[in-house]
Amino acid sequence: MSKKVAFWIFLVGTVSSAILFLGLTWDTHRQIEALSHVDKLSNNVVEGKRTFEKYNCNDCHTILGFGAYYAPDLTKVVQRIGADGIRFRIKDPEKALASSWRKMPNLKVSDAETDNLIAFFTWVGNIENGDWPPQDSKKRLSRSEERMVAGVGVSPGAAVFQSRGCMNCHALHGTGGTFGPALDAIGRKLSLEQIEHYIKNPKAVNPKAMMPPQTALSEKEIEEVAGFLANLK
Secondary structure (H helix, E strand, O other): OEEEEEEHHHHHHHHHHHHHHHHHHHHHHHHHHHHOOOOOOOHHHHHHHHHHHOOOOOHHOEEHHHHHHHHHOOHHHHHHHHHHHHHHHHHHHHOOOOOOOOOOOOOOOOOHHHHHHHHHHHHHHHHOOOOHHHHHOOOOOHHHHHHHHHHHHOOOOHHHHHHHOHHHHOOOOEEEEOOOOOOOHHHHOOOHHHHHHHHHOOHOOOOOOOOOOOOOOOHHHHHHHHHHHHHOO
């Protein structure tokens, strides 16, 4: 290859890459208001962001891909554990995370600050970011779940229960969270249909329920995990 040919390859490649990069950047900025729902940026959301920064939550958590990896990602935390679950963890982290090796300090966050944080997390969770992060994806079964079912031999419902974060709040055989009740013998109390209904709309079954509707689960996932829990007797 001559120097002239190499020069033209370099020049064309550099210019075309720059044009593509600038075009994609422009397109992203063009859509950002709609994708991030700027119209829903309330004062509570803004104050929640300030509270998030005040307590340096990024030192332990990631959100929208930024932060540390010690504690769980917070991008879809409202959809995952609900507003009551967030309040419980902030107000009493020692109890909420008693069974976890990852510990969270009690930062004495006020009720108003907690409400603002929830508003901020709710807004972030509704940003249209391509169904990310993967652990909170709305897709039916992740590759890790499929490998769990095929390689380890667990049931699809058990795989959903473990990989979808149910054990963040519930325990089985002494392992898991303490925010929700242990589910070792849930099949003695509720039928498969009742468990399905509870997963979809907990407060319709128990008005005092602190568990959020599991809208991130597909119908098939709900059927599978309900079948798994109904057999725990």
